[in-house]
Amino acid sequence: MSGPRQGRLVDAYDLVIFDLDGVVYLIDEPIPGAVEAIGRLHDEGRSVSYATNNASRRAADVAELLTGMGVPAGADEVVTSAGAAAAVLAGRLAPGDRVLVVGADALRDEIGEVGLVPVGRADEEPVAVVQGYGPRVGWAELAEAALAVRAGAIWVATNTDRTLPSPRGPLPGNGSLVAVLRTALDRDPDIVVGKPAPGLFRTGAERVGASRPLVVGDRLDTDIEGAVRAGMDSLLVLTGVSDARELLGAPAERRPTFVGYDLRGLFDVDGVVRVPAGEPASGGWRVTGDGLRLDGSGSTLDALAALCAAAWSRSVAREVAPAAGSEPARAALRELGLTG
Known part of the structure; x- marks a missing residue:
């Protein structure tokens, strides 16, 4: 720290x-x-x-995945946006009400488990639409959701993460799919459940x-x-x-x-380091000027904390491009991906 x-x-x-x-x-x-x-x-x-x-797995499935990786986990330790969305809708709707599900089977199962009826078409007159990430979600599902929302259905999004991390780099997340409907409907979801x-x-x-x-x-x-x-x-x-x-x-x-x-x-x-760094900057680092010039030496994480202290002291957050004033500073900025 x-x-x-x-x-x-x-x-x-x-x-x-x-x-x-x-x-x-x-x-x-x-x-x-x-x-x-x-x-x-x-x-x-x-x-x-x-x-x-991520609404593509139920709590028990997440626990099983973790356990298979060597991390013992129980379903009671897992809170998913799919389960949370189902709970929100169960509190607002009557048992047996129809909900159009856009997403993976896990989300459909959660909706069914709380006494609601998952459907896939707008002409089945759903009273709500719930939208979560699913790797196979496509135009047809989004079109049905748009029709249902236009007809008066409540629109609930499990989350609005624009991307999902992957070993190959960020991939489109549920937020990107929500953006498709937001553009088509010219409105935001009624409820966003997740973080x-x-x-x-x-x-x-x-x-x-x-x-x-x-x-x-x-x-x-x-x-x-x-x-x-x-x-x-x-x-x-x-x-x-x-x-x-x-x-x-x-x-x-x-x-x-x-x-x-x-x-x-x-x-x-x-x-690990606490951010921002206290005053004076820790670990032998100094940050000066509006351009965030990093001088001195110390651990890379302490350099990051010192840079945060300087950047966050500004009245308006904005893009920053720190500069190095010493060889250790250049090495720290390279390690943090703050060069170029």
Whole structure:
């Protein structure tokens, strides 16, 4: 952590809430160090929860996937946007009401389990449309949804993530598909259930009675903003979507408490830093000028914290391009992807 190292980050919290895609795995492949870090939490008897915007799997399926990767998990530890969307609709609609489902089978199953009737066509007169990510969603499903919403159906989106992380780079997420309907209908969804809304995080904390949870995510616009809305501390890991450049330009509602390379930062005091750095900047780094000139030397994460302190002190968040004033600074900026 910034300044004198204070001890293991995890020791300050009674629950760790993990995002999944980009934090624990990419698609179906575990991120290096993730299995070991979560296994260590289990070995120490610590509470964990998983909160995912991905509506293509049910909680039990997510738990099975994690267990198959070497991370023992139960369905009661998983909160999905599909389950949350079904619960929201069950609270607003009558049993037996029809809901047009755009998404994967998991979302359809969740709708059926709460006593609603999943349908696939607008002429079946659905009273609501629920839209979640599905790898096979296409024009036909989106067209039916548009017709149903125009006819008066409530429009619920499980989430609005523009992209999904993958080993090949970001791929279109549910937010990109929601944007298709937003363009066609010239309106926003009536309800967005998933992050950055705080509900998934609060549900995870309530299930175990946690009073001091830590949210771990890879996206500033969903995980970190959701943690801020929930009043929870957060750790941004640089294994998924958001990177150092995006972090420097983040508005106040999307700023994490800590940044780390990956989940090993939960235990490794040198693998995590509090942001922004305190004054004076820690680790021997100095940042001067409106152009964020980095001088001095120290750890790369401390350099990032010092840059955050300077960038966030500006009245308006904007694109930044730090400059190096020393060879160690050039090396740190290269490692952070802040050159070129």
